[in-house]
Amino acid sequence: MNTPLAERPKIVLFGLRNAGKSSLMNALMALDVSIVSPTPGTTTDPVTRPFELGALGPVAITDTAGLDDIGDLGALRVEKSLERLRLSDIPVLVTRADTPLTDIERLAVGRLQGKPALMVVLTHCDSGYNQEKYDWARAIGLVAVESPVRKGIEEMRRLLEKKGAKADREDSPLEGLVSEGDFLILVTPIDLAAPKGRLILPQVETIRDTLDKDCACLVVKERELFSFYQVLNKRPRLVVCDSQAFAKVAADIPADQPLTSFSILFGRKKGDLAVYVRGVKALATMPADAKVLVLESCAHHQQADDIGTVKIPRLFRQLVQPRAEFHHARQLPPEEELAKFSMVINCAGCMVSRNAVLDRLEVLDRWNIPVLNYGLFLAWVNGLLPRALEPFPEEYALYLQGTTEEGIS
Numbered sequence: 001m002n003t004p005l006a007e008r009p010k011i012v013l014f015g016l017r018n019a020g021k022s023s024l025m026n027a028l029m030a031l032d033v034s035i036v037s038p039t040p041g042t043t044t045d046p047v048t049r050p051f052e053l054g055a056l057g058p059v060a061i062t063d064t065a066g067l068d069d070i071g072d073l074g075a076l077r078v079e080k081s082l083e084r085l086r087l088s089d090i091p092v093l094v095t096r097a098d099t100p101l102t103d104i105e106r107l108a109v110g111r112l113q114g115k116p117a118l119m120v121v122l123t124h125c126d127s128g129y130n131q132e133k134y135d136w137a138r139a140i141g142l143v144a145v146e147s148p149v150r151k152g153i154e155e156m157r158r159l160l161e162k163k164g165a166k167a168d169r170e171d172s173p174l175e176g177l178v179s180e181g182d183f184l185i186l187v188t189p190i191d192l193a194a195p196k197g198r199l200i201l202p203q204v205e206t207i208r209d210t211l212d213k214d215c216a217c218l219v220v221k222e223r224e225l226f227s228f229y230q231v232l233n234k235r236p237r238l239v240v241c242d243s244q245a246f247a248k249v250a251a252d253i254p255a256d257q258p259l260t261s262f263s264i265l266f267g268r269k270k271g272d273l274a275v276y277v278r279g280v281k282a283l284a285t286m287p288a289d290a291k292v293l294v295l296e297s298c299a300h301h302q303q304a305d306d307i308g309t310v311k312i313p314r315l316f317r318q319l320v321q322p323r324a325e326f327h328h329a330r331q332l333p334p335e336e337e338l339a340k341f342s343m344v345i346n347c348a349g350c351m352v353s354r355n356a357v358l359d360r361l362e363v364l365d366r367w368n369i370p371v372l373n374y375g376l377f378l379a380w381v382n383g384l385l386p387r388a389l390e391p392f393p394e395e396y397a398l399y400l401q402g403t404t405e406e407g408i409s
């Protein structure tokens with residue numbers, strides 16, 4: 001139950017009002033999470049709950065408002081439902097078995113092209129089947145349940161597990177970078193910015209991934225790194241450090257020691273490293289009056305020398321364009337406002353799902369706005385590119401294209 005919601009595959013139940021979404025969610029979780037009522041429109045805002053689903057492990061399941069909700073508020077609720085749907089890993093259309101498929105349902109499903117885990121639950125199947133809908137749903141993957149939901153719920157669990165295996169899941173931080181038996185060093189500065197008495201999520205997840213991959217790691221502060229490195233009798237497969245300690249860490253280990261940062265690991269896990277590499281290259285062509293949007297994802301506690309509001313604007317003005325204008329947001333602004341930005345610098349996205357970050361990147365790509373993330377920007381600032389990209393051969397090669405000894409051409 002301690003798995004963060006952002007790390008759980010997201011099952012989103014969607015459909016018309018009174019299709020049986022809330023009953024289904026309750027039956028799956030075997031408790032009354034959603035209010036069930038025969039009155040259409042009982043679920044107004046999306047309700048998300050964590051639970052454990054067999055082979056899939058920890059998942060998050062969301063019950064959404066009906067796609068046919070009415071009035072001004074209804075339209076807003078539908079927007080929220082569609083937003084959740086876009087970010088889902090396993091979208092589940094919940095629809096009555098005995099009625100024809102509506103245009104609204106068809107439209108919503110049409111927006112989910114590219115989600116291989118889409119499935120259909122036909123409810124009220126004890127009232128009979130609409131043959132055309134049944135055939136259509138069978139091609140996608142269906143399960144039929146009775147109303148009130150009793151028979152069919154075990155089949156639904158099994159189909160969710162099967163579909164979940166196809167969902168586009170986030171890689172773990174060290175995916176593809178280490179093998180069983182490898183040894184790693186993780187460098188985690190404990191400075192004023194470090195939370196009291198604990199480590200931050202990317203560090204904790206990387207330690208856990210080390211153990212999951214049957215590797216071992218030494219966790220050390222940057223000050224102690226040099227002395228501990230000297231006495232090692234096994235060369236680390238990889239050294240991972242905090243972006244802000246990059247320069248000191250790089251100076252304290254051999255030049256051929258593979259090195260990267262937690263931010264770069266998470267830039268890959270929570271987004272698309274190649275997009276950020278192209279973003280670094282765009283720094284060379286920033287106009288004098290560049291407008292830069294720093295995009296974070298949650299209301300984290302801000303320090304005096306906060307990275308997004310203080311450090312990055314300061315470094316950008318020192319090294320890229322002195323007159324650059326900075327804007328800050330936690331959500332992508334409306335599309336019509338995006339055109340004014342020359343660049344977006346994204347946070348590490350540690351508290352949100354990969355889908356949520358990819359969704360942002362897709363919109364920014366449509367508007368042709370270069371994006372980079374904190375990790376790549378700080379690695380560039382510290383002169384550590386391309387070294388910090390060496391563990392990722394494709395992105396490393398992409399960075400080298402058009403790059404000279406003196407910098408980015």
Ligand code: SF4
Nearest residue numbers: 296298347348350351
């Ligand atoms: S990196 Fe982004 S998601 Fe993670 S704590 Fe900071 S603002 Fe929140």
